[in-house]
Amino acid sequence: MMESTAISAESLTSGFSPSAVRTLTGLTAGQASAAQQMSQYQHHHHSSQCSPYSGLFNVSSVLAEHLNATRVGSAFGISPAAAMLHSHHHRIPAPDPTHHQSHHQSMLSSLTEGMTPLNANVLAAAMSADLSSPAPSTDGDSNGDHYHTEDSITSAPEDNKLFTLKRAIQAQAHYVGAGGKGLDPSFAAKEQENSLMNGNKNRCNASPKKHRLGKTHIRLNINARERRRMHDLNDALDELRTVIPYAHSPSVRKLSKIATLLLAKNYILMQGNALEELRRIIVYMNQSGVPMPPGMAATCTAAASLPSLHAHFSQELHAMTAQSIANLNNNTTANYANSPPPPPHPPPNSMSNMNSNGTHVSEMMEKSSTNHKLMPSSALNCSQCVDK
């Protein structure tokens, strides 16, 4: 009867973007196991109405609807699986409690596997809520627009984490639907904070146990804030990656944080060098009666357009970056700040294939390419910006 309904990774990830695939594979082994158990359970009862978790089985539709479950779940201190689980809860008919009580417990233990105690407690509390009650309506506005204001969030009467989570997912979907421009993505965590604060207010005459709960909520509050801060930092790093020269492609591994910063630093320095070089070129060209050297003619051609100039400089830029990374890998992390900066004023011939230390660039690249560990070689080869 319990024939295998194992979900193949291919069937789940077919047709989805890499980020969606990553969301899917972000499930822990325990959570994936739980999903499979639920799938078998559902199959056993021949009814999609049977299990309150049946929506979780259709991971493809979950991904299609809530690609940001990871972020939402993260904002709420619970796993993506838990976020997706709840996203489906309110669309599923009420379960038969006599049928699902024990199963609920086993699913809970599976879902919380690998979670921190705090997150496991939050999920347990959420799942202990009234699973059959429909999501209450805040103001009758069903299109989600009311999530635009923090006031409406603060005035939300519910202290139901499941409902709060659903609101976050709805609003996150609204945010995505608006192309990421219509809503502050950090509001979800704020909403959680508001919810938790309201919860704490309700516990002002608390027993020691409730006092511990309040402390737990404060800790979750701080954790969420820290996660949000780190997400903001990572968003900024992502933006930085988009403006520095390296091969952007799905086939090229993303630059690590440290490599991004090193490349950006050298890029900025090289831009300064480029400006200085341009100035010298212009001064030279303004001099009358001076024949232009053969090498300078090519440089002026390159200077005619910024992209060409940039390509001209990129060789040196990447030699510098490769050297920085080689230094980084040869030294301990304690020496990060001690790596020698490139000279601020390079000699006039810095656009040649000689770098500021007099080392030939090709030689340097060859040497460093066998040394660096931090940056993918395909990403380093960005002067042509081609994928390997």
Place this chain on the structure above:
DNA sequence: TAGGCCATCTGGTCCT
């Protein structure tokens, strides 16, 4: 399998 990279949690410190 080891090492690199990363996200998250956590407690401490500093700042407003």
Place this chain on the structure above:
DNA sequence: AGGACCAGATGGCCTA
């Protein structure tokens, strides 16, 4: 007092 920032610890994922 509360939030921002920081660094250490920990565990997961990925790649060579």
